[in-house]
Amino acid sequence: MECREMSVLIHEFLDGEIDELSNQKLQTHMRTCASCRQHLQELQRAIAFVQSASHIQVSPDFTARVFAQLPTPTRKKRFSSWLRNHPFLTAAAVFLFLMTGSTMANWYERDNTLQIASSNMDKLKIDRTRNVVVVPAGTTIDGDLVVRNGNVEVQGEVRGNVVAIEGKVVLASTAHVAGSAESIEAIFEWIWYEVKNIGNDLLPVFP
Amino acid sequence: MDFVEKRLTQRAKRGDREAFAELIEIYKDKIFQLAYRMVGNRQDAEDIAQETFLRVYANLHTYDESYKFSTWIYRIATNLCIDRGRKKRPDFSLDEEVEPGQGMDWYSRLSSNEKNPADSLVTQELQETVQDALSHLAPKYRSIMILRYIEDLSLQEISDIVKLPVTTIKTRIHRGREALRSKLRFM
Numbered sequence A: 001m002e003c004r005e006m007s008v009l010i011h012e013f014l015d016g017e018i019d020e021l022s023n024q025k026l027q028t029h030m031r032t033c034a035s036c037r038q039h040l041q042e043l044q045r046a047i048a049f050v051q052s053a054s055h056i057q058v059s060p061d062f063t064a065r066v067f068a069q070l071p072t073p074t075r076k077k078r079f080s081s082w083l084r085n086h087p088f089l090t091a092a093a094v095f096l097f098l099m100t101g102s103t104m105a106n107w108y109e110r111d112n113t114l115q116i117a118s119s120n121m122d123k124l125k126i127d128r129t130r131n132v133v134v135v136p137a138g139t140t141i142d143g144d145l146v147v148r149n150g151n152v153e154v155q156g157e158v159r160g161n162v163v164a165i166e167g168k169v170v171l172a173s174t175a176h177v178a179g180s181a182e183s184i185e186a187i188f189e190w191i192w193y194e195v196k197n198i199g200n201d202l203l204p205v206f207p
Numbered sequence B: 001m002d003f004v005e006k007r008l009t010q011r012a013k014r015g016d017r018e019a020f021a022e023l024i025e026i027y028k029d030k031i032f033q034l035a036y037r038m039v040g041n042r043q044d045a046e047d048i049a050q051e052t053f054l055r056v057y058a059n060l061h062t063y064d065e066s067y068k069f070s071t072w073i074y075r076i077a078t079n080l081c082i083d084r085g086r087k088k089r090p091d092f093s094l095d096e097e098v099e100p101g102q103g104m105d106w107y108s109r110l111s112s113n114e115k116n117p118a119d120s121l122v123t124q125e126l127q128e129t130v131q132d133a134l135s136h137l138a139p140k141y142r143s144i145m146i147l148r149y150i151e152d153l154s155l156q157e158i159s160d161i162v163k164l165p166v167t168t169i170k171t172r173i174h175r176g177r178e179a180l181r182s183k184l185r186f187m
Ligand SMILES: [Zn+2]
Pocket: A002, A003, A006, A029, A033, A034, A035, A036, A037
């Protein structure tokens, strides 16, 4: 009579989701009902058979064949792997970053640490407590100076552009900037070809 | 998700091919296994597994890290398997059960031409019987039974993969188990 109802409980039991009361009911019923006992046993065997289906492995050159079909790296990807291959840049906390077009930004982790790109790292004064990069009076920086997540204070000379991304450029009365000095509020305003130009003379000169 | 996998997906997202290769190593056999049990032959299964990783690569930028990576990749693979079944059998309805007695469908016909010499006879017979029983389930049941009992996933994760409520998953598993029981009871 109650075998139909028991079938529901049997499946709850197999899902491991039967409550105590239902479980007692099921066990009591099965003690006297051979057909429900058999039903459960057959289900358990079917599951065991499926689980025992041996786990086959993909052919050994699978990964290589996937890679052969990947699109060739675009400029932005080559650029990021170039960065990875020059860890000394990272070590010196010199970073090249940013770029946009919505796609570009994806390749870089956004974080709030101060990042600087310049070919004259050694001449810069970095005030980490105030997040300010200072070009001291009397010094000359060759090429562009790019700072992200911080301000730039120019007292000396920069023979290039000064750019602060998510920061401000402050020019002292003694400042001399050959190119333009600009603040960029959000990273997406940055344009790829500008970064490319920085990339060309990125290699910093260490003392 | 475990930490290593999270780091790998973040690195792969930034275009790091080594990280992507490591993700392939972690998932290739699982995805291949799912595809093989869905379509029943190595060649189609490898094609589907490859296509899965190519889609993962192409869509990494849309991957939302608040979800498990496994959920996302299983979803891509499951959809590809079901799409392939549709393509090969244009009139195939997802709800249609293969008629009892009709015998093997295209999946098992293809697989029956392939023998894996490494398998012992007994194992092979069991393999074929299980594969045959699975192939008689409609794809929407088959995929869920494979995710549950071969990939060993929880009801909740299966529900996340196929985007259906857990109660629906349970119903399909109950029916799937009954169908497998009737196929395998005389083994
Ligand atoms: Zn009974």
